[in-house]
Amino acid sequence: MTDAPVERNEIKNDDVIVELTDVHAGYLPGVNILNGANLVAHKGELIGIIGPNGAGKSTLLKAIFGMVEIRSGDVTVKGESIVGLKADKLVRRGVAFVPQTNNVFPSLTIQENLEMGLYQNPKIFAERLEFVSSIFAELGKRLKQRAGSLSGGERQMVAMSRALMMDPSVLLLDEPSAGLSPVxxxxxxxxxxDINKAGVTTIMVEQNARRCLQICDRGYVLDQGKDAYEGSGRELLNDPKVIGLYLGTLGTDAA
Known part of the structure; x- marks a missing residue:
């Protein structure tokens, strides 16, 4: 578990970084994947989103990042609606997204990948490199290595580092452990x-449900495009309904 989960009585309304309110969204006309999804992420929180396959977990992240049409409801960042904004505008608003696959430029070096994360503000490269190197120290020693030669886990580190280069208010992670070895x-x-402890509000979608709930401050169980359950990671790990319906088939290889 994280060292200091956010206490509910310490949270104020102005601490809200991201909020989804009754969001309906989908890819095809007339077909919604999200059916009234709600979520709140407060400053400094690590939020985990779990649920069965097809529940809309990745779609929720893509809705926040403007990759899916939101047909009703609202998504706000620091109290301002971001519905309809393109990716470049969202990055300027402090939203960073790391997709599950194809999340690095394999022909570019690690340094060039990081520079791509700062194309809107290249002057702060040295400052941001120092920050990401404090979390991913090994990358700072291999800046000239091409990303295409890295392992899956190393590529994931590059992808997260690139997303952090613009000093985001919220980091969206889609299945960061997918396809990786247990180690x-x-x-x-x-x-x-570590990223979250460094002060970055983080929203993570994960299929490894048990491990996700072990480290997150709060979790949401998504089912059929709606938030079926919400609570602290510990509460959801010990909730008989969540265990019976979801944890029995999700994340069974977690410690």
Whole structure:
């Protein structure tokens, strides 16, 4: 678990970084994947989103990042609606997104990948490199290596580092442990926790439900495009309904 989960009585309304309110969204006309989804992420929180396949977990992140049409409801960042904004505008608003696959430029070096994350503000490269190197120290020693030669876990580190280069208010992570070996999965979760402890509000979608709930401050269980359950990671890990319906088939390889 994280060292200091956010206490509910310490949260104020102006601490809200991201809020989804009754969001309906989908890819095809007349077909919604999200059916009234709600979510709140407060400053400094690590939020985990779990649920069965097809529940709309990745779609929720893509809705926040403007990759899916939102047909009704609202998404706000620091109290301002971001519905309809393109990716470049969202990055300027402090929203960073790391997709599950195809998340690095394989022909570019690690440094060039990081520079791509700062194309809107290249002057702060040295400052941001120091920050990401404090979390991913090994990358700072291999800046000239091409991303295409890296392992899956190393590519994931590059992708997260690039997303952090613009000093985002919120980091959206889609299945950061997907396709990794058990050792690399553990490392990915440690790095996510380190990023959050460094002050970055983080929203993470994960199929490894148990491990996700072990490190997050709060979790949402998504089912059929709606938030079926919400609570602290510990509460959801010990909720008989969540265990019976979801944890029995999700994340069974977690520690």
């Amino acid at each position: 690399r999965q553990d490392d990915a979760f440690i790095r996510v926790s």
